[in-house]
Amino acid sequence: MNRARDRRPRAPRGSGERLRGEILAAATRLLGATGDEDEVSIRGVADAVGVTPPAIYLHFADKDDLIYAVCSQVFEMFDDALEATDTTTDDPVEALRARGRAYVRFGLDHPEHYRVLFMSKRSRSAKHAEALAPGMVAFQHLTDAVQRAMDAGGIARGDAVLVATGIWTSLHGVTSLLISMPDFPWPEPDVLVDHVCATVVHGLGGPSGTTIPVSGH
Amino acid sequence: MNRARDRRPRAPRGSGERLRGEILAAATRLLGATGDEDEVSIRGVADAVGVTPPAIYLHFADKDDLIYAVCSQVFEMFDDALEATDTTTDDPVEALRARGRAYVRFGLDHPEHYRVLFMSKRSRSAKHAEALAPGMVAFQHLTDAVQRAMDAGGIARGDAVLVATGIWTSLHGVTSLLISMPDFPWPEPDVLVDHVCATVVHGLGGPSGTTIPVSGH
DNA sequence: GCCGTGAGTTAGCGGCGTTAAGGGACCCGG
DNA sequence: CCGGGTCCCTTAACGCCGCTAACTCACGGC
Numbered sequence A, B: 001m002n003r004a005r006d007r008r009p010r011a012p013r014g015s016g017e018r019l020r021g022e023i024l025a026a027a028t029r030l031l032g033a034t035g036d037e038d039e040v041s042i043r044g045v046a047d048a049v050g051v052t053p054p055a056i057y058l059h060f061a062d063k064d065d066l067i068y069a070v071c072s073q074v075f076e077m078f079d080d081a082l083e084a085t086d087t088t089t090d091d092p093v094e095a096l097r098a099r100g101r102a103y104v105r106f107g108l109d110h111p112e113h114y115r116v117l118f119m120s121k122r123s124r125s126a127k128h129a130e131a132l133a134p135g136m137v138a139f140q141h142l143t144d145a146v147q148r149a150m151d152a153g154g155i156a157r158g159d160a161v162l163v164a165t166g167i168w169t170s171l172h173g174v175t176s177l178l179i180s181m182p183d184f185p186w187p188e189p190d191v192l193v194d195h196v197c198a199t200v201v202h203g204l205g206g207p208s209g210t211t212i213p214v215s216g217h
Numbered sequence C: 001g002c003c004g005t006g007a008g009t010t011a012g013c014g015g016c017g018t019t020a021a022g023g024g025a026c027c028c029g030g
Numbered sequence D: 001c002c003g004g005g006t007c008c009c010t011t012a013a014c015g016c017c018g019c020t021a022a023c024t025c026a027c028g029g030c
Helices: A016-034 A042-049 A053-058 A063-075 A078-088 A092-109 A111-118 A126-151 A160-180 A189-202 B016-034 B042-049 B053-058 B063-075 B078-088 B092-109 B111-118 B126-131 B133-151 B160-180 B189-202
Strands: none
Touching: A016 A042, A016 A053, A016 A063, A016 A111, A042 A053, A042 A063, A063 A111, A063 A126, A078 A092, A078 A126, A092 A111, A092 A126, A092 A160, A092 A189, A111 A126, A111 A160, A126 A160, A160 A189, A160 B160, A160 B189, A189 B160, A189 B189, B016 B042, B016 B053, B016 B063, B016 B111, B042 B053, B042 B063, B063 B111, B063 B126, B063 B133, B078 B092, B078 B133, B092 B111, B092 B133, B092 B160, B092 B189, B111 B160, B126 B133, B133 B160, B160 B189
C-alpha cells in the first residue's frame, strides 16, 4: 500500500486547512479502494496522510463527519449529472427516462458513496442530512421534470410529488440492489434499467394504447 | 437492561443445542431492540444469555453467522407471507399488487432483518447466500405469478423473469428507502406502495387504454 | 474409581473510535 | 535578542470490539 510511514513535514503557520484537504483526499482514495466505509479507519487515514490519529479530529468532529464529507464531495456532482440529461432531448417523457438512466449510472459509478448516503443505517444525524442536501435538490428537479411531462401531456396528470417519489424509489431499487447483491443473476444492467424506466414512465398513462417495448428474451 | 450477570447454571450433558437456542433468542431480541446489527455485540449477547463471549463460538462460526442465523429465522416466513396473498383474489393482476403490498409490509415489519439481508455490504459470503435462500424461493414464486398474469392476458407478454426482476427492484426501492430514510417527507406509506404497485403493473401494458388510478391529491 | 469428553471458562491479542494532556516550532511585542 | 502566545500536532491512554489459545471442571461410561 501507499503507507506514508514517514512523518509528514510540519505545516507552515497559516495552513491549517491544508491538512483537512489531504485527509479528505486520503479518505476518498481509501473508500474507493476498499469499497467499504468500515474498512476506512481513522487510523488508516491518518497513516496514509502521515499524521497521527488525533490530528484528524482537528478537522472533523468524528468518523461519520469525515465519511459524510467524502460522500458530500461526490454528491455535489449528482444533481448536475441528472440535470445535464435535459439537454439531450426535447421530449419530456424521454427526458424522464434519460434522467432515470443517469441516476442509476451515477449510483453504480459511485457505489460506496451511494451506499453511505442512501443505504446506511445512521440516517438520523444532522451531518447526514447535510451531506444529502444535493440529493434533495435533485429530487426537486425530478419533480419539476415530472411536472413538465404532465404539462406536455406525456404522462397522466396527478400529484407530481407522488409520481416523482414513485420514480425515485423504483430507480433506487435498481441501483441499490445492483450494488448490494452483485452475485444475483441480473439481466444486463442496461436492459434492466431501460425496462424499469420504460415500465415506470409508461405506467403513468400517457397516450392510450401505447405498446410497451418489454425487452423479450 | 435485562443483563443476566448471574452465571447461568451449567447445562446437563446432552444439551449443547440448548445454549444455541438461547443465544439465537437473545440476539434476536437485541437486534429488534437496537435496530442495528453493529449494536449487537458478541459480548452483549453473551452477557444477556449469562455466559462468557467465547461460548458463542461453540455454536456459531463468527458474528456474521449469528446475525445471518437470526435473519434467516425471520425470513423463513417471507415466502409464506407472500404466497398467502394468492388466496385473496382470483384476478392475477390484482394478485401481483397484493403480493407487492405484502412484500413492502414484510420489509417494514422486520426492518433490521431486511436491511441485513438486502441492504448490507457483506453480501458475498456463502452464509449470506444461505440465509437469503427463502428470498430466492420467493423470487421464483413472483416470476410464476407474473407468468400467470401474462397467460391470463392481464399484462403484456414478455420475459417473465425480466418483468419479475423489475417488479422486485421497484418494491425493494420503496421498502429500503422507507427503512433507511425515515425522515424524508414521504407520502403515507400505503399511498406510496399502492401507487408504485399500480404504476408497475399497469405500466406493463395490458388492455390498451387502461386509465391509471394515479392518486391525485 | 478412573478417564474421556462435552461445556464451558480465564486470559489475552490486535484492532477500533475517541479524548486528555503535552510539546515544540513559529510569530510578535518588547 | 528574548519571552510569551498560539497554532499544529503528538504521546499516552481508555474502553469498546471480534476472536483465539489454553485451560478447568463436572458428568457418564467402563
